[in-house]
Amino acid sequence: MLQTKLIRSLMLALLSGLFFATSMVSIPVADRMANSYFSTAMQSATIAYATTRGLNAVVSVAKESRLELAPAGVGVSIAAGQLLDPIDDMTERLSSLLVAAIASLGIQKIGFAIASAIALKGIAAVLLIMIPLLWIKAPPSLMATAIKICLVLLLLRFMLPVTALISAAIYTGWLQPIMDDAVGKLGIVSASYHEISQLPPQQQQGFFSSMTSSAADSIDRIRQLFADLVAQAEGIITALLQLMTAWLAMFVIQVLLLPLAMLWLMAKVLNIAPRDILTANASANHRPAPPLRKR
Incomplete structure (x- = not known):
């Protein structure tokens, strides 16, 4: 019995040292691809957000100018304003x-960094703690x-890179082309917000608020921006739908499907592995004595 405890303690110490040494090394391909x-x-989400906010600024300026055109009795401005509402x-x-x-991406990146840094070290520490538990005859529930x-720390260390690789494959192979195409279309319109922001403050308040001023070239430029926005409304709505659908699919995959799959796998492993290990140890330690032979 004493010899068995010594062997198990030595194995736990060796495993603890192995896990601690392994924690200093990154997984060659998975960690690099996950970080990338x-x-x-x-970066793609940030660019899409900046483009969307720029488009929203252009639409907001256009909607403000519609109110100033309405008293002139021009019905086209009312239709244009109604068209810009869904955008x-x-x-x-x-x-x-x-x-x-x-x-979500930021939280996953932080979780990946934390798991990479402490998961295997945590396993090494728990294995060291298990050594005295062998000698004090700790209850099986504590060992379990x-x-x-x-097991949880081990799954976190390897499952997070795996889920990141799955997300990366879906992102680069399916969603990224759709996102880049939509952002390119919206970027043409949102770039005009920079041109509007360079105008004097009294002209930024509305496209035609300075009709009596001498800055005819600025007014013509704003008029053309407004006309382009109205003409491209259908394409803008299509691009927004594409971008929204792509990011919604990415959000569902990252936040719902992959985490739920990882939790399901953890539940399966945790419900089976400790019970089987303890059952095997108990059966090994409590084997029935062989029957005595009759003389």
């Missing part, structure tokens, strides 16, 4: 979705809890 995915996806609403909703996606903690 988080950086690329966050304004979609940009607001898309902005909220992109903020949630950026926050230690085993579960090790």
Whole structure:
């Protein structure tokens, strides 16, 4: 019995040292690809958010100018304003979705960094704690809890890079082309916000608020921006729908499907592994004595 405890203690100490040494080394391909995915996806989401906010600013200026055109009796301005309302609403909703996606990516990146730094070290520490538990005859439930903690940390260390790789494959192979195409279309319109922001303050308040001023070239430029925005309204709505659908799909995959799959796998492993290990140890330690032979 003493020899068995010594062997198990030695094995736990060796495993603890092995896990601690392994924690200093990154997984060659998975960690690098996961870091690259988080950086690329966050950069893409940030660009999409900036483009969407720029488009929202252009639409807001256009809607303000519509109110000033209405007293002139021009019915086209009313129709243009009604056309810009869904664009304004979609940009607001898309902005909220992109903020949630950026926050989700940031949380996953932080979780990945923490798991990479402490998961294997935590396993090494738990294995060392299990050594005295062998000698004080700790209850099986305490040993099962230690085993579960090790399994959870091990799954976190390897499952987070795996989920990041799955997300990266879906992102680069399916969603990124759709996102880049939509952002390119919206960027043409949102770039005009920079041109509007360079105008004097009295001209930024409305497209035709300075009709009596001498800055005819600025007014003509704003008029052309307004006309382009109205003419491209259908394409803008299509691009917004594409971008919203792509990021919504990415958000559902990252926040719902992959985490739920990881939790399901953890539940399966935790429900089976510790119980089987303890059952095997108990059966090994409590084997029935062989029957005595009759003389």
